[in-house]
Amino acid sequence: MHRIYNAINVLYTVLPTYAPGMSPARARHALIVVDAQQGFDDPVWGNRNNPLAEQNIRALLTAWRAVDQPVVLVRHDSVTPASPLRPGQPGNALLPGIDGAHDLFVTKTVNSAFYGTPDLDGWLRAEGINEITICGITTNHCCETTARMAGNLGYEVAFAIDATFTFDRLDPDGLVVSAEDLSRITATNLHGEFATVVTTAETERRLLAAL
Numbered sequence: 001m002h003r004i005y006n007a008i009n010v011l012y013t014v015l016p017t018y019a020p021g022m023s024p025a026r027a028r029h030a031l032i033v034v035d036a037q038q039g040f041d042d043p044v045w046g047n048r049n050n051p052l053a054e055q056n057i058r059a060l061l062t063a064w065r066a067v068d069q070p071v072v073l074v075r076h077d078s079v080t081p082a083s084p085l086r087p088g089q090p091g092n093a094l095l096p097g098i099d100g101a102h103d104l105f106v107t108k109t110v111n112s113a114f115y116g117t118p119d120l121d122g123w124l125r126a127e128g129i130n131e132i133t134i135c136g137i138t139t140n141h142c143c144e145t146t147a148r149m150a151g152n153l154g155y156e157v158a159f160a161i162d163a164t165f166t167f168d169r170l171d172p173d174g175l176v177v178s179a180e181d182l183s184r185i186t187a188t189n190l191h192g193e194f195a196t197v198v199t200t201a202e203t204e205r206r207l208l209a210a211l
Contacts (some may be wrong), residue, residue: 028129031071031135036098037137044084048165049180061100072102073104075106078109140185147190152194157195158197
């Protein structure tokens with residue numbers, strides 16, 4: 001009898017937890033693709049890092065769609081008149097291959113996808129989704145902000161760092177901070193605090209292992 005109780009205790013220790021009323025078979029992990037838009041190809045942004053980012057975003061979308069896991073697409077509708085991301089401009093559109101099947105489409109005018117329309121947090125909770133993976137553009141702005149908020153809201157967050165990219169920026173003293181350095185700083189800021197920073201390959205392995 002003691003062996004039976006011990007075995008039950010071990011099972012409760014290793015089995016994943018699910019939202020109330022949710023069975024293990026229905027557990028889902030959402031991919032959130034942030035602002036993967038054509039306007040970021042505009043030379044106005046300057047030098048960028050990670051030329052494989054778009055390929056990795058598409059790889060994650062392919063993986064999620066292949067196993068019928070939820071996909072959230074986010075689009076930034078800039079309110080800045082000269083922005084390539086402003087509605088009505090070609091750059092507002094999502095990149096080819098990213099504008100396909102999805103479960104939720106969020107539009108926003110600020111950095112965080114959690115301040116968009118419709119309500120991302122409300123939708124995730126209604127769907128019983130607690131685990132999310134974030135990718136998209138740009139690493140240190142909308143992707144990082146969304147990840148920080150997700151972590152604060154209690155989600156289990158994976159941040160696919162090589163499925164994001166960013167641009168060189170000037171610091172307050174007018175010195176250039178490279179896109180690669182900014183990406184590394186974002187990874188340092190997020191990992192172990194707001195999210196787990198992973199690669200695309202690691203993310204795909206984690207997704208398949210959870211099924």
